[in-house]
Amino acid sequence: MSKQNSALLRYENFSISFGSGRREKWAVSNLDLEVGIGERVALVGESGSGKTLTALAPLRLEPEGAKVSGRIWWGGKEEGAQPVDLLALPIEQIRKIRGREIAMVFQEPMTALNPLFTVGNQIAEAVQIYQPLISKAECESAAINLLKKTGIPEPDRRFHSYPHQLSGGQRQRAMIAMALACKPRLLIADEPTTALDVSLRMQILDLLKELQAEATGDGGMGILLITHDLNLVKHFANRVAVLNQGKMMEVGSTDQIFHHPDNSYTEMLVNSEPVREIAPVMPLAPVLLKTNALSVAYPSSESISWLKKAPPHKVLRKVSFELKQGQTIGVIGESGSGKTTLGMAVLGLLGDGNAQVSGEVEVLGEDWQDLKPAQRRAMRSSLQVIFQDPFGSLSPRMTVKQIIAEGLDVHFPKLTSAERESRILDIVREVGLERGVLERYPHEFSGGQRQRIAIARALILRPQILVLDEPTSALDVSIQKQVLALLSELQKKYNLAYLMISHDLAVIRAMSHELMVLKEGRVVEFGDTETLIKHPRQAYTKELFTAAELT
Incomplete structure (x- = not known):
């Protein structure tokens, strides 16, 4: 299989900009990155570096007014199939890929979940899309099982809860359950553990690894992780890509990025631990x-x-x-x-x-x-x-x-x-x-x-x-x-x-x-x-x- 076919997802000279003429602003510039079959790649960088825009582009969810260029190759449904350029596909074909082949966990679950439907019904709907011939009861049972797998307590009861009735972390877990309902070949996770407590972060990562291993097809589900949590990256990713102001600084193995970074910007990110600099409380403070x-x-x-x-x-x-x-x-x-x-x-x-x-x-x-x-x-x-x-x-x-x-x-x-x-x-x-x-x-x-x-x-x-x-x-x-x-x-x-x-x-x-x-x-x-x-x-x-x- 050629190099082009070996990657599940591959960005080639990908750029995204806003405005035109003198006012044109490049959010991402000439980015090259690939996610292999069964691989876990983390994309890290500061706010505004273009991480989320890069993550949204394969599903053509970029903001209105954005100008996208380059190519994003999708590896096809079966091994040996010719990859397709997602940026060149009509939106009708992209809709068939969304959820079924490429799923996404969004950064802000409260804005991504429908407030008028229970979280259970929303997950069951995703299951129904993936398995249209199964009954409503089977869909609901699968949704409850997904809620349980993602660590939500009392999943039978939470199935009937609306998004506003869940904590921030529980909403995020419901989003992850919904994304995994269709057993996608690629999961794009934009800050999937932002709202989760530390004890559950590793559980979610272990769950993603488990589901990745269970995935059928050519070697398992690929994962593109967008995150600010470098500790999470260290324990989860196979490779790390560092983005700064829309430009790729370096790409390497997790061990290399954290212990032997080549770029000064990467070194600064790795060493950005919070510093304790608090003043003592005055003895008679009111x-x-x-x-x-x-x-x-x-x-x-x-x-x-x-x-x-x-x-x-x-x-x-x-x-x-x-x-x-x-x-x-x-x-x-x-x-x-x-x-x-x-x-x-x-x-x-x-x-x-x-x-x-x-x-x-x-x-x-x-x-x-x-x-x-x-x-x-x-x-x-x-x-x-x-x-x-x-x-x-x-x-x-x-x-x-x-x-x-x-x-x-x-x-x-x-x-x-x-x-x-x-x-x-x-x-x-x-x-x-x-x-x-x-x-x-x-x-x-x-x-x-x-x-x-x-x-x-x-x-x-x-x-x-x-x-x-x-x-x-x-x-x-x-x-x-x-x-x-x-x-x-x-x-x-x-x-x-x-x-x-x-x-x-x-x-x-x-x-x-x-x-x-x-x-x-x-x-x-x-x-x-x-x-x-x-x-x-x-x-x-x-x-x-x-x-x-x-x-």
Whole structure:
């Protein structure tokens, strides 16, 4: 078989650009890369380097207005078959390839899943496409089995859940289950473990390896992995390709890239570990945020009998802590452990009529639960949040400038135009963006760039307390390091208090003074971060740290 036929997927002189003439901007330039049959290739690089655009191109999912050139060879259905150029195929033929032959796991599951259908039905639909002759019951059974394989607890119950009823990690696992339903020959995974806790990341990787080995045809399923997680790459990929500003820096074996990189940019990426640079908390620092026996439950939709409903589902169980000025408390735990619910309860964002919240929350000495709506709104500038999903939290109809300035218009309406403009420009520079981004819209940016916009929106109000819900999950390692350094610097400068929720224990270790470990809504350990990491008492905590290789 010729070299052209030996690759399952091969990019040849691939380029993608936007605009025309002088304004034409090259997002990817003259890229050559191949994924072999049964091979695992990781594509890494900073936000905006062109990784996701490269991943979307084989399925012709590039953004509107993009100009694509070069060739992307697809190896054909059978060994010996002549490859076809995916860029030259009509869209009708591409649709037949999507899902059946080439499947994709998208970076942001909440925007990729249909909010009107249960996750089980969406997975069962994918199974039906692959096996049109099997019954509806068999499709549902296969979907439940896929949910179970990807590590979702109570898969029979979660089959009937809608996307908004799952945690971020559970939604990501449902996306992976859907992508694998058709047993594709190539899986393109764009940040497939971003929202997963560390203990589940290796499970997902092991699952992908297992399914890759099980795949029929010429040697197994190929995988093209797009990720910021270099630790994941080290344990998963056969080869690594490094992309920078749309250009390929180097391609090599995993061992070579991590231990003997040829390129200075690659060396910088490999060495971009978070650095612990936090200032100690002052002995008499005031308590800015306090909870006492904070609990959250949701009514169950299931029934024990036709007269009696099942008891409420408890998500958070009597969580108590004190957050002081200048302090960071890190919150870790598996997906569904209640981390994000804790953050939303503290922020007072669970008042949808369904959540049953009990216990006490004090913000700046005020009982947050008893405040009137107008009083709570007035205090919002002191208590801000950075959400996990930057695309879902930014209005697509507003420019970056409007998004960042919106809080100023609400909380600081007396600022002059010059003062307002100065604050906006200062905060944009602080989060590593350029002035030119201000007139653009969120869809024009990479995931990491959108997260920096979200951080700027929160920080511009100079809050006293910041709830950070996976603030760096969408950032590449080098930008992550910069953002964490920025958050540390701002904390020292303004004595900010952070409640940091994260799956990334390296980030938590670098940023937090104290560490809270949640499991099934309960606090299983709480104490000084370094002491707890070096001497964990609970088996659950030890498992988390072992998975993250922190002990």
